[in-house]
Amino acid sequence: MAEQDISARLVELLTARGELLASAWVEAVSRTLRGRISLAELDRELHDLYTALVAGIREGGSDWQGEAYAEVRALLSELSRGRARQGFTPTETATSVLACKDILAPTADTPAEDIHAYLQLSKLVDSLALFTLEVYAKTREEIISAQAEQLMELSTPVVKLWDGVVAVPLVGTLDSARTQVVMEKLLQALVDINADQAIIDITGVPAVDTEVAQHLLKTVVAARLMGAECIISGIRPQIAQTIVALGIQFGDIVTKASLADALKHALRNSSTDLSINGGQA
Amino acid sequence: MSGLPPVPGTEHQTITIESNDDVVRARQLVRGLAQRCKLSLVDQTKLVTAASELARNTLVYGGGGVMRLGLVQRDGRTGVTAVFEDSGPGIPDIDQAMTDGWTSGGGLGLGLSGARRLVDDFTLETEVGSGTQIAVTKWAR
Numbered sequence: 430m431a432e433q434d435i436s437a438r439l440v441e442l443l444t445a446r447g448e449l450l451a452s453a454w455v456e457a458v459s460r461t462l463r464g465r466i467s468l469a470e471l472d473r474e475l476h477d478l479y480t481a482l483v484a485g486i487r488e489g490g491s492d493w494q495g496e497a498y499a500e501v502r503a504l505l506s507e508l509s510r511g512r513a514r515q516g517f518t519p520t521e522t523a524t525s526v527l528a529c530k531d532i533l534a535p536t537a538d539t540p541a542e543d544i545h546a547y548l549q550l551s552k553l554v555d556s557l558a559l560f561t562l563e564v565y566a567k568t569r570e571e572i573i574s575a576q577a578e579q580l581m582e583l584s585t586p587v588v589k590l591w592d593g594v595v596a597v598p599l600v601g602t603l604d605s606a607r608t609q610v611v612m613e614k615l616l617q618a619l620v621d622i623n624a625d626q627a628i629i630d631i632t633g634v635p636a637v638d639t640e641v642a643q644h645l646l647k648t649v650v651a652a653r654l655m656g657a658e659c660i661i662s663g664i665r666p667q668i669a670q671t672i673v674a675l676g677i678q679f680g681d682i683v684t685k686a687s688l689a690d691a692l693k694h695a696l697r698n699s700s701t702d703l704s705i706n707g708g709q710a
Numbered sequence: 711m712s713g714l715p716p717v718p719g720t721e722h723q724t725i726t727i728e729s730n731d732d733v734v735r736a737r738q739l740v741r742g743l744a745q746r747c748k749l750s751l752v753d754q755t756k757l758v759t760a761a762s763e764l765a766r767n768t769l770v771y772g773g774g775g776v777m778r779l780g781l782v783q784r785d786g787r788t789g790v791t792a793v794f795e796d797s798g799p800g801i802p803d804i805d806q807a808m809t810d811g812w813t814s815g816g817g818l819g820l821g822l823s824g825a826r827r828l829v830d831d832f833t834l835e836t837e838v839g840s841g842t843q844i845a846v847t848k849w850a851r
């Protein structure tokens with residue numbers, strides 16, 4: 430039997446009892462996922478996929494890498510990324526796709542031509558499952574690198590840049606809890622090393638919203654109460670424009686584009702004696 | 711979503727906003743999509759910041775809710791839309807809430823009004839006692 434005829438027969442089989450088969454697929458998968466994904470979501474996901482798959486076979490035969498399967502691949506990528514993020518295993522993810530074969534599994538009285546159709550579906554589904562696994566692996570990699578980034582965010586070193594000058598480079602997303610830690614560390618450092626200039630560098634902060642701004646403002650006020658001056662540095666152009674549009678006013682707080690500029694300013698204002706022949710403070 | 715047609719072949723996603731971590735996640739998702747939509751760095755940052763404000767309002771004032779996010783099309787242009795929805799107390803006086811510096815909590819009172827300035831399209835629907843829905847869109851240039 431020619432390839433095309435087999436594809437045509439397969440489409441026939443899949444459309445004739447379409448609703449029934451798609452539901453059987455949903456049912457089989459839902460058993461393997463044991464309620465960790467809502468039935469409604471799974472139902473929508475697999476029904477969409479089923480429809481796209483039938484359309485794909487009709488237009489493109491078994492050429493799953495072709496144009497006719499664009500929708501199928503998009504849906505599978507979405508499914509796979511979702512599973513990876515929700516912590517499903519590779520097996521569980523692949524099974525969601527592989528289970529699609531079983532719905533046409535031949536029995537003792539399946540006619541020969543339908544067995545051909547089943548075999549074609551089986552081969553096709555295997556390829557699609559592999560594709561799904563590949564997307565899964567890629568997504569996991571992305572998640573891992575994002576986690577590594579978050580870990581780095583957790584460490585916020587307060588460093589002594591110069592006599593009388595401390596700096597804290599902020600990197601990554603600032604939430605309340607983390608900003609609180611930074612603020613406490615910074616204030617403690619001011620005391621510990623008897624500094625009167627503090628630089629908060631926000632080069633590594635992706636966005637400054639009102640919450641971050643408020644934390645920054647509070648830190649500056651607290652530092653002032655301790656007799657220290659704060660400079661905010663590392664305000665990149667996109668952050669500057671966003672702050673202006675948002676309407677945040679930093680008032681008389683000194684802001685600088687770069688850490689180097691901030692240090693220059695701090696040294697000029699530091700009460701610590703820094704003159705070259707003036708000896709140690 | 712927000713009445714605009716989605717970009718074919720892309721899916722809109724929905725995430726719940728029930729904790730601070732969700733606000734961070736919302737921000738990351740918006741940034742990811744803004745990058746995919748090829749918004750400029752400035753526009754990405756503006757949209758992410760607006761989303762951050764609205765997500766936090768959803769959490770703090772709306773008592774939690776959802777964000778729906780997706781690519782949309784209009785007049786051949788592509789944009790990123792984020793819709794924030796809660797079934798909280800609603801906003802009794804929209805004009806007041808949209809005023810720079812007005813806050814019912816301890817904020818700067820710039821989130822809502824600032825978010826409107828940060829995006830291209832901004833729509834706010836609210837009903838006292840049933841909730842608030844705010845949709846924002848930023849278009850690729």
Ligand SMILES: Nc1ncnc2c1ncn2[C@@H]1O[C@H](COP(=O)(O)OP(=O)(O)OP(=O)(O)O)[C@@H](O)[C@H]1O
Nearest residue numbers: 639767771772800807813814817818819820821822
């Ligand atoms: N989803 C919402 N449900 C109910 N009320 C809201 C909602 N969003 C905002 N509001 C009201 O509008 C006011 C203004 O919001 P806005 O975000 O501008 O300021 P804020 O959150 O108080 O401070 P911040 O500048 O830190 O955002 C809030 O104080 C609150 O009373």
Ligand SMILES: [Mg+2]
Nearest residue numbers: 767817821822
């Ligand atoms: Mg707010």
